[in-house]
Amino acid sequence: MNRRYRKTIIAGNWKMNKTLTETKAFAEEFKPLLNRPRWCDVVLCVPFVNLQAAIRLFKDSKVSIAAENCHYESSGAYTGEVSAEMLKDIGVKYVIIGHSERRQYYNETDFTVNKKVRAALDAGLRPIICVGESLEQRELGVTMELIAYQVKCALSGVSAEKVRHVVFAYEPIWAIGTGKTATSQEAQDVCEFIRSIIRKLYGARVARAVTIQYGGSMNPKNAFELLGQPDVDGGLIGGASLKPDQFMEIINAANQD
Numbered sequence: 001m002n003r004r005y006r007k008t009i010i011a012g013n014w015k016m017n018k019t020l021t022e023t024k025a026f027a028e029e030f031k032p033l034l035n036r037p038r039w040c041d042v043v044l045c046v047p048f049v050n051l052q053a054a055i056r057l058f059k060d061s062k063v064s065i066a067a068e069n070c071h072y073e074s075s076g077a078y079t080g081e082v083s084a085e086m087l088k089d090i091g092v093k094y095v096i097i098g099h100s101e102r103r104q105y106y107n108e109t110d111f112t113v114n115k116k117v118r119a120a121l122d123a124g125l126r127p128i129i130c131v132g133e134s135l136e137q138r139e140l141g142v143t144m145e146l147i148a149y150q151v152k153c154a155l156s157g158v159s160a161e162k163v164r165h166v167v168f169a170y171e172p173i174w175a176i177g178t179g180k181t182a183t184s185q186e187a188q189d190v191c192e193f194i195r196s197i198i199r200k201l202y203g204a205r206v207a208r209a210v211t212i213q214y215g216g217s218m219n220p221k222n223a224f225e226l227l228g229q230p231d232v233d234g235g236l237i238g239g240a241s242l243k244p245d246q247f248m249e250i251i252n253a254a255n256q257d
């Protein structure tokens with residue numbers, strides 16, 4: 001973390017979890033835990049159907065609500081899809097773009113990621129762009145080449161003005177939902193590398209202002225060390241964000257000196 005230049009953001013990614021009833025129960029338990037002053041921003045990424053309820057439930061709590069995906073067109077004949085404008089209009093602040101599960105199961109490509117990033121920014125949403133390598137790619141030694149490619153594709157056509165609103169999440173696929181975490185040094189190396197790509201594209205001032213998270217089995221035990229790395233500016237947390245007390249422990253780890 002480097003709070004001087006950029007915000008630390010702790011985001012929970014609920015994926016396809018929690019009914020409306022469960023969302024209400026989470027809010028009831030979680031909100032009273034949020035009473036201490038915090039340096040980090042807190043975001044909850046929830047399924048589309050529960051966005052409006054979550055926005056209402058967390059209205060006075062400074063928790064921002066995020067969607068987990070959006071379409072790249074603003075409207076049209078795309079049955080079952082939701083546009084960035086629609087999300088913005090109901091009060092959504094962030095949207096996850098290019099999560100590895102969407103790349104793996106729903107044909108999300110670097111090309112569609114780029115279109116969605118631009119659509120989100122045009123609508124006034126902050127995209128949380130996920131990048132990361134598979135175990136095979138890490139073992140082949142092509143992690144950095146792949147990350148550079150994903151970052152450059154995602155940001156193609158994005159102005160320096162707009163890139164300040166972008167958040168990156170480095171999520172090694174082999175660490176997602178597996179209980180296997182990247183070491184804090186591995187996380188730092190890739191997050192630092194992502195910043196170096198942004199620096200090449202937009203200059204040092206822009207690069208140092210961009211929040212870059214780590215994601216992949218982050219939990220109350222490993223959060224403190226991961227978040228202590230200079231280029232790890234927060235976390236995108238799946239499993240551990242489903243339990244209010246665990247998520248709160250990670251938020252507290254982001255409040256370290």
Ligand code: PGA
Binds near residue numbers: 013171178215217240
């Ligand atoms: P995990 O998920 O924390 O359960 O590994 C992270 C993510 O997929 O964003």
